[in-house]
Amino acid sequence: MRVLISPDKFKGTLTAAQAAAAMAEGVRRVLPQAEIVQLPIADGGDGTVDAALASGFTQRGTRVTGPRDAAVEARWALRDRTAVIETAAASGLLLTEPSVESALYSHSYGSGQLIGAALDAGATQIVIGLGGSAMTDGGAGALQALGLALYTAGGALLHSGGTVLPEAARLEASGLDPRLAGVVLRIATDVDNHLYGADGAAHVFGPQKGADAPAVRRLDEALRHWAGLLGSASGRDVNVAGAGAAGGFAAGFLAFTGARLERGFDLVADLVGFDAALAHADLLITGEGRVDAGSAHGKAPLAAAERARDRGVPAALVAGDITVPRERLAQHGIVSAASVMDLAADADDAYARAAHLVALATQRALESIGA
Numbered sequence: 001m002r003v004l005i006s007p008d009k010f011k012g013t014l015t016a017a018q019a020a021a022a023m024a025e026g027v028r029r030v031l032p033q034a035e036i037v038q039l040p041i042a043d044g045g046d047g048t049v050d051a052a053l054a055s056g057f058t059q060r061g062t063r064v065t066g067p068r069d070a071a072v073e074a075r076w077a078l079r080d081r082t083a084v085i086e087t088a089a090a091s092g093l094l095l096t097e098p099s100v101e102s103a104l105y106s107h108s109y110g111s112g113q114l115i116g117a118a119l120d121a122g123a124t125q126i127v128i129g130l131g132g133s134a135m136t137d138g139g140a141g142a143l144q145a146l147g148l149a150l151y152t153a154g155g156a157l158l159h160s161g162g163t164v165l166p167e168a169a170r171l172e173a174s175g176l177d178p179r180l181a182g183v184v185l186r187i188a189t190d191v192d193n194h195l196y197g198a199d200g201a202a203h204v205f206g207p208q209k210g211a212d213a214p215a216v217r218r219l220d221e222a223l224r225h226w227a228g229l230l231g232s233a234s235g236r237d238v239n240v241a242g243a244g245a246a247g248g249f250a251a252g253f254l255a256f257t258g259a260r261l262e263r264g265f266d267l268v269a270d271l272v273g274f275d276a277a278l279a280h281a282d283l284l285i286t287g288e289g290r291v292d293a294g295s296a297h298g299k300a301p302l303a304a305a306e307r308a309r310d311r312g313v314p315a316a317l318v319a320g321d322i323t324v325p326r327e328r329l330a331q332h333g334i335v336s337a338a339s340v341m342d343l344a345a346d347a348d349d350a351y352a353r354a355a356h357l358v359a360l361a362t363q364r365a366l367e368s369i370g371a
Helices: 016-030 047-055 087-091 100-105 109-122 140-145 162-167 178-182 201-209 213-234 251-254 265-272 272-278 300-310 326-331 347-352 354-368
Strands: 002-005 033-036 058-065 071-079 082-086 125-129 149-151 170-172 184-189 262-263 281-284 315-317 334-339
Touching: 002 016, 016 033, 016 047, 016 354, 033 184, 033 251, 047 071, 047 082, 047 125, 047 213, 058 109, 071 087, 071 109, 082 087, 087 109, 087 125, 087 265, 100 162, 100 201, 100 213, 109 125, 109 140, 125 265, 140 149, 140 251, 162 213, 170 213, 184 265, 201 213, 201 281, 213 251, 262 265, 265 272, 265 300, 272 300, 281 300, 300 315, 315 354, 326 334
Parallel strands: 002 033, 002 281, 082 125, 125 184, 184 262, 281 315, 315 334
Antiparallel strands: 058 071, 071 082, 149 170
């Protein structure tokens, strides 16, 4: 039996690599002779760098300006001439306390510095994982880090932050790093939200970042104004599906570079060699912290199971909590599923014994299919 173990992270408890190791322990209890391959995955959000590192990339670290100007050490990954970065590492919500002020003034400048670091390292392809961000600035801060200048009507240079965008009367793109023209920018996202509007970055994701109703309106108006500036300067419509991820981060890059938006899991799967590993597997075990109704919309475990299904490989699901009916899971190719919460005394116990319970849940999932 050849078993491919490819989970995403169990957010707040286990990284994808830690979850994979726990699942491997569960497999060994039932199938001691199994050939096991551990290949952590991600859906293009935070965890993308970890997945790259687990597949052979080398870790790098760069000191950058965080979302509220404090310096942070941001991890990223490099292999050959491909770099992998995350907005969460440089401009993430975990780097600041969610509040109305933070929602209004956080920026993506540090993420732009990571792109610059990747260019300095000789990268010709840069994968950017979106998710877990603190800012709603349309990627303006990142572009400013790379040489874009924003000016008020009076000619004053503007600093970064979503709420200052309406003050921008003109932009100057001639100072943008010329290397951006020669690099492939692949932006991973698992959402279809637009830059602005009812399904835009401010309205959908702003409250998670601390924005109250007036702040949401201010940020949405700021992104509308930003889209207008970008459109006038580049001739491109940036209010497209997917542009609303990570506070609209992709918008500026869609305007001034050849950046392309890609489905997060598909991009990560290509990056880590998921299909090649799956080709040699008799069984896939996947999972993450929570599998719910939203998981069918591009989340890694169900997307991975679908790829396995299409290749005739059965999939088992192990998750912290599962709220999707088993018959729905079967439609994605999942033949067995086990939840940590079904084995834990309570939520605190699930967190405290996460690795142990993931191993046990894996054992139960395999036993239920007669492995």
